Amino acid sequence: MRLKLIPQETSIDFFKLWKVWVGISGVLLLLALVSFMARGLNYGIDFRGGTTIRTESAQPVDVAAYRAALDTLDLGDVSISEVFDPSFGPDKNVAMVRIQAQDEQEAVTPELIAAVEGALLQVAPDIKFISVESVGPKVSGELIKTAILAVVLAMGAVLIYVWLRFEWQFAVGAVLALVHDVVLTIGIFSEIQIRFDLAIIAALLTIVGYSLNDTVVVFDRVRENLRKYKKKPLSEVLNQSINETLSRTVMTSVTTLLALFSLYFLGGDVIRGFVFAMIWGVIVGTYSSVFIASTVVLWLGVKRDWSKPDKTGGNQFANVDA
Amino acid sequence: MFQINLWRRVLIWLLCLTGVALALPNAFYTRVEQHNDAIVAIEQGADTPENQRLAELWPNWLPSDLVNLGLDLRGGAHLLAEVQVRDVYESRMEAMWPEIRDTLRPLRDTVGTIRLQKSPPGTLHVRIGDAEGMNRAVAAVKDLARPIQTLTGAGSTDITVRGQGDMLIVTLSDAEKQASDDRTVRQALEIVRRRIDEVGTREPTIQRQGSDRILIQVPGIGSAAELKEIIGTTAQLTFNPVVGRGTDANSNPGLGNKILPSIDENGVYYTIESAPVVTGEELVDAQPSFDQNGRPAVSFRFNTSGARKFGNYTAENIGSPFAIVLDDEVISAPVIQSHIPGGSGIITGNFTVEESTNLAVLLRAGALPAGLDFLEERTIGPELGQDSIDAGKIATLVAFVAVLVFMVLSYGLFGVFANVALILNVAMIFGLLSLIGATLTLPGIAGIVLTVGMAVDANVLVFERIREELKSARGPVRAIELGYERALSAILDANITTFITAVILFTMGSGPVRGFAVTLGLGILTSVFTAIFVTRLMIVMWFERRRPKTIEV
Numbered sequence: 099m100r101l102k103l104i105p106q107e108t109s110i111d112f113f114k115l116w117k118v119w120v121g122i123s124g125v126l127l128l129l130a131l132v133s134f135m136a137r138g139l140n141y142g143i144d145f146r147g148g149t150t151i152r153t154e155s156a157q158p159v160d161v162a163a164y165r166a167a168l169d170t171l172d173l174g175d176v177s178i179s180e181v182f183d184p185s186f187g188p189d190k191n192v193a194m195v196r197i198q199a200q201d202e203q204e205a206v207t208p209e210l211i212a213a214v215e216g217a218l219l220q221v222a223p224d225i226k227f228i229s230v231e232s233v234g235p236k237v238s239g240e241l242i243k244t245a246i247l248a249v250v251l252a253m254g255a256v257l258i259y260v261w262l263r264f265e266w267q268f269a270v271g272a273v274l275a276l277v278h279d280v281v282l283t284i285g286i287f288s289e290i291q292i293r294f295d296l297a298i299i300a301a302l303l304t305i306v307g308y309s310l311n312d313t314v315v316v317f318d319r320v321r322e323n324l325r326k327y328k329k330k331p332l333s334e335v336l337n338q339s340i341n342e343t344l345s346r347t348v349m350t351s352v353t354t355l356l357a358l359f360s361l362y363f364l365g366g367d368v369i370r371g372f373v374f375a376m377i378w379g380v381i382v383g384t385y386s387s388v389f390i391a392s393t394v395v396l397w398l399g400v401k402r403d404w405s406k407p408d409k410t411g412g413n414q415f416a417n418v419d420a
Numbered sequence: 421m422f423q424i425n426l427w428r429r430v431l432i433w434l435l436c437l438t439g440v441a442l443a444l445p446n447a448f449y450t451r452v453e454q455h456n457d458a459i460v461a462i463e464q465g466a467d468t469p470e471n472q473r474l475a476e477l478w479p480n481w482l483p484s485d486l487v488n489l490g491l492d493l494r495g496g497a498h499l500l501a502e503v504q505v506r507d508v509y510e511s512r513m514e515a516m517w518p519e520i521r522d523t524l525r526p527l528r529d530t531v532g533t534i535r536l537q538k539s540p541p542g543t544l545h546v547r548i549g550d551a552e553g554m555n556r557a558v559a560a561v562k563d564l565a566r567p568i569q570t571l572t573g574a575g576s577t578d579i580t581v582r583g584q585g586d587m588l589i590v591t592l593s594d595a596e597k598q599a600s601d602d603r604t605v606r607q608a609l610e611i612v613r614r615r616i617d618e619v620g621t622r623e624p625t626i627q628r629q630g631s632d633r634i635l636i637q638v639p640g641i642g643s644a645a646e647l648k649e650i651i652g653t654t655a656q657l658t659f660n661p662v663v664g665r666g667t668d669a670n671s672n673p674g675l676g677n678k679i680l681p682s683i684d685e686n687g688v689y690y691t692i693e694s695a696p697v698v699t700g701e702e703l704v705d706a707q708p709s710f711d712q713n714g715r716p717a718v719s720f721r722f723n724t725s726g727a728r729k730f731g732n733y734t735a736e737n738i739g740s741p742f743a744i745v746l747d748d749e750v751i752s753a754p755v756i757q758s759h760i761p762g763g764s765g766i767i768t769g770n771f772t773v774e775e776s777t778n779l780a781v782l783l784r785a786g787a788l789p790a791g792l793d794f795l796e797e798r799t800i801g802p803e804l805g806q807d808s809i810d811a812g813k814i815a816t817l818v819a820f821v822a823v824l825v826f827m828v829l830s831y832g833l834f835g836v837f838a839n840v841a842l843i844l845n846v847a848m849i850f851g852l853l854s855l856i857g858a859t860l861t862l863p864g865i866a867g868i869v870l871t872v873g874m875a876v877d878a879n880v881l882v883f884e885r886i887r888e889e890l891k892s893a894r895g896p897v898r899a900i901e902l903g904y905e906r907a908l909s910a911i912l913d914a915n916i917t918t919f920i921t922a923v924i925l926f927t928m929g930s931g932p933v934r935g936f937a938v939t940l941g942l943g944i945l946t947s948v949f950t951a952i953f954v955t956r957l958m959i960v961m962w963f964e965r966r967r968p969k970t971i972e973v
Contacts, residue, residue: 100972101829106887152804185811208645230644231798237500248928252921259917297863300933303925304870304940307918311874314917315881318910346877346884353826353880354873357819361869364818366811368492368804369862376870 103352104345112340112388113333113396119389123278130285137288142295145242147199147235149211152181152228153218156189160221164193167217173210174198183367192228192367199235245299249280252306260310264317271394272313275386279309282382283375297372305379308354312347312387319343320392324400332400336392344388351384424960432953436844439946442483442851451477452484459484485854488623489639490861490935493809495802496639497647500795503608503632505601507790509542509592511723512600515704516544516564516579516590518724519762523560524548531557537587544590554583561590568599601632603707607789609634615651633795644797651792658696659730662741662753665690683749690750692743697733702726708776711766716776718767727763735759812865819869820846827876831883834973837958838879841950845875848946849939858942861935871943877914878951881907886973896971897963904956911948919944 143150153159159180168176175198186192195218200210211230218225233241253276261269280302287294319339327335355377362373445452458474478484491498517536524534524546532549539545548557558581565577578596582589592600605628612634613626625637641647663677666689673679673691682688706720722730733742734756743753744767754767823842827835849868853860886903890896922944925937 100832101826103830154803185807208648211645226801226803227799228801228804229799231800232644232796234795236502237795244928248924251928252924255920255924256917259920263913296929296933297936300863300925300929300936303921304867304936307921307940308874310917310921311877311914314913315910318913322906342888343884345887346880349830349880349884350874350877353823353876354870356822356826357869357873360819360822361815361866363815364811365815365866365869366808368808369866372863372866376866 102345104348106345108341108344110337110341110344112337112392116389116393116396120393123386123390126285127278127281130281130288133285133289137291139284139288139294140291141242142293143196143199143231143233143238144296145238145245145294147233147238149197149214149230149232151195151197151211151214151218151230153193153195153222153225154228155191155193155222155225157191157222157224159191159193161193163221164195164218167221168195168197168214171213171217173214174200181367184363185366199233199238241296245296248299249302249306252303253277256306256310260314260317264321265400267395267398267400268317268320270398271391272310272317274394275313275383275391276306276309278386278390279305279379279382283379286378287375292371292374295371297369298375301372301375301379304376305383308376308380309383309386312350312384313391315346316340316343316387316392317395320395333396336396340388340392347384347388351380354380424957429957432957435949436848436954439844439848439851442485442855443847443849444482445478445484446487446850446854448478449486452486456484456486483854485857487850487853488857488859489805489809490859490864491637491639491798491800491805492862493805493812493860494639495800495805496637497641497644497800498796498798499636499644499647499651500629500797501608501612501634501636501651501792502795503605503634503789504791504793505604505632506542508600508604509597511704512592513539513542513544513590515721515723517546518727519564520544520546520561520588520590522762523564524557527553527556527560542592546588546590548586548588551586554586554588557588558583561588568593568595604789605632605634608792611788612636612651616647634792640802643799644794645799648794648797651788658700658745659698660692660694660696660743660745661733661737662743663691663693665741665753680743680745680748680750682753683751690743690753692745692750696745697742698722698726698729702729706780708773708780709766716771716773718771718776718780719764720767720780721764724763727761730763730765731759731761734765735761808862808865812862816865816869816872819872823872823876827879831973833962834879834883834886834959837955837962838876838883840958841879841955842872842875844954845943845946845950846872848950849942852942852946853939858938859935860939863933863936864939867936867939867943871940871947874918875943875947875950878907878911878947879955881910881914882951882955883973890971890973896968899971900959900963904952908952911951915944915948 161178161180164178165176168178177196179194181192181194183192195214197210197214200207211232215227215230218227253273256276257269257273260272283302283305286292287298316339319342320336323330323335323339323342324332327338330338358373358377358380362370362377365373454474455476455478458471458477461468461471462475521534521536524531528534530550531553533547534549535547537545537547548554561579561581562577565579565581568576568578576593576595578593578599580591580593609626609628613624616624616626616636616638623639625635627635629635636647636651638647663674667687669679669681669689671679671691676694677691678694679689679691682690702722702725704721704723706718709717709719711717721727738756738758741753741755744751752767820842824839827838827842829835831838846868849871852858882903885907886899889899889902889906892899894902919941922937922941926934926941929937
């Protein structure tokens with residue numbers, strides 16, 4: 099007996115409730131934007147410069163004491179947070195100390211780091227500095243520019259590819275679904291204030307790739323069915339295509355999520371934020387390829403007869419007599 | 421479709437086998453690493469029994485390339501330095517003054533007195549007593565200009581000279597500034613590399629980034645501060661009188677002398693006087709050029725005090741050799757041809773153009789040509805790296821097992837085929853990573869885990885399609901054929917789009933992001949290969965053997 103997450107044949111009407119899906123997505127997008135405006139992202143030092151120090155000590159982390167020790171140095175914005183991970187033993191207490199980029203300093207000063215390390219040693223004599231990372235504001239400004247450019251370029255490239263392989267309506271649908279995924283991911287990062295660093299950009303681009311993968315598989319089937327059933331209304335063709343590929347969509351999402359969850363729980367705290375972004379992206383990406391991308395295509399309509407020139411533009415009923 | 425001819429089968433299995441063979445060393449990481457280190461040590465002459473024993477830890481006929489571990493996995497230090505290229509302009513202009521003075525001095529009748537004025541950095545203002553003679557002065561100083569030997573700066577000279585009233589203004593030309601910036605960064609890069617190589621750490625990465633930056637990554641070093649100290653030490657360049665030349669390193673050099681090896685003549689040792697005539701600190705410039713006979717040479721220039729010492733020494737020692745010594749190795753020992761008064765000279769020898777370029781770089785590499793500003797520095801402790809490796813290993817293993825079990829539960833025997841392909845897939849990723857000498861980072865491991873999840877996708881697409889085709893009851897052979905045929909366009913489109921994002925990540929990203937892009941991109945290539953060729957071949961082979969009337973996918 100086979101394990102079947104989805105029955106062999108489904109005939110779910112995905113568009114019956116399309117207003118609900120679009121409504122939900124709309125509200126979520128709005129929430130994401132509001133959250134982004136109101137709270138902003140918790141940028142890591144990659145993007146805003148500064149220093150992070152990862153400390154490890156046998157004694158429990160006393161955030162207040164650490165803060166008191168560092169306050170005397172007058173470093174501006176300092177954030178101290180304890181890091182928890184199931185793999186840490188009782189005598190392994192890890193904290194992250196983040197110090198803002200110091201005013202009018204393009205470069206990183208070793209004196210600053212030495213001063214911070216000295217102050218912390220006063221509080222916890224056995225403290226070890228497991229990693230120390232500093233990024234000057236000059237570089238961080240460039241990094242953020244490159245990161246945004248990378249995401250925009252990736253979307254542009256995808257738009258062109260899907261446009262070439264399919265029709266422009268599909269390209270628009272695919273890219274809107276991608277924007278949806280990226281905005282929602284940024285939204286969740288601003289809402290729960292997970293550190294947003296260079297690795298998260300990689301995660302974002304992977305989400306773009308993954309979501310696209312899903313969308314393209316559905317579209318591929320739509321294209322096939324459009325040729326097969328020339329007289330069926332577009333909504334039925336879309337529905338049928340989504341149903342036919344649903345089993346695969348779910349299978350792939352589940353295997354990917356299996357892998358990602360194992361990384362999330364067992365992969366250590368260093369990449370947890372990165373993996374979290376990917377898990378969220380896979381879930382949102384799967385949802386958007388089923389509900390958003392196809393709805394957009396339905397709205398825009400598609401040229402139906404592939405052998406004749408397009409006379410009436412993108413109307414879904416353009417070729418009923420073909 | 422169902423007929424796969426023999427040579428194609430052999431080719432597919434051969435590719436798989438190659439992938440596994442290339443990946444194999446990584447399963448015995450420490451052992452292979454020791455083997456590789458020992459081989460290198462033996463090649464360099466340290467043929468000890470201990471090294472022999474270590475070299476035998478891994479058979480020589482097997483591939484021994486390993487995946488490099490990134491800083492976040494191995495621990496180490498990372499620095500991004502910006503070379504302050506402008507520093508150089510100032511010292512260049514300062515060094516011009518004696519030359520200009522000596523040029524104008526014979527023209528005193530026309531130009532009057534010559535006085536160096538306080539000048540803004542990077543320029544030289546010289547006041548002459550008689551403004552009428554300005555044209556003559558400008559022309560004379562212009563004769564000092566040297567042509568620039570770069571592609572972009574062809575036809576231009578290194579300085580611009582203009583007169584303004586009674587003020588003669590000399591600046592570096594834009595083309596020379598550009599050429600100088602490039603030289604400065606290359607020179608800094610060369611010094612940094614020499615400094616770090618001297619410490620002998622494993623696989624340091626020293627790269628030029630953009631026009632004026634240097635990226636330095638050294639695994640296994642304690643901290644970025646330590647790394648900065650190493651880079652900060654200046655190389656010791658000296659010009660010493662040569663006493664003798666021989667092949668015995670242990671002979672008695674005599675009082676006040678020492679014996680140093682030659683850098684490129686094996687087994688040759690020079691006896692030189694310990695006290696240098698001039699040191700590299702007094703060298704302001706060295707550039708590849710050509711001698712009167714058109715042979716590659718290196719021209720160099722000292723500052724004022726260096727020029728005087730060098731001039732006096734060469735005048736007194738025509739015909740005898742002097743040694744150019746860098747870090748206790750003799751770079752070259754040319755014979756003094758003539759008195760060299762102006763502080764600039766030319767080193768000839770049996771150089772190729774490349775050698776003269778390198779020697780110029782080495783000469784300039786005596787000390788860092790300009791200050792370094794550190795824009796980014798990261799220290800990752802080895803403990804954290806080890807933790808990450810351990811966690812990554814467990815996570816990958818669990819992810820692997822979960823996906824394998826899930827596939828068998830979902831697709832039965834076909835799931836087993838997909839699993840074999842998946843295992844080959846991961847082996848091939850590691851094989852390719854080792855082959856191209858890529859660096860595995862923590863996000864890279866995440867990329868592999870993600871590939872484990874996504875690699876089954878192509879198989880899932882095919883299997884789902886076969887299921888659908890089976891429903892139209894055309895028999896198992898036809899269903900499998902159609903399944904592959906019809907799933908192909910979806911597989912290709914889906915993977916090409918993901919590959920596009922991987923390429924963009926690779927070109928735009930840096931450091932960890934790049935590592936991720938590499939594993940993701942390679943993972944896409946191998947997973948498409950295994951899904952389209954390997955799984956299909958397995959299904960076909962199974963089918964030929966069993967000839968089932970019905971199949972269940």
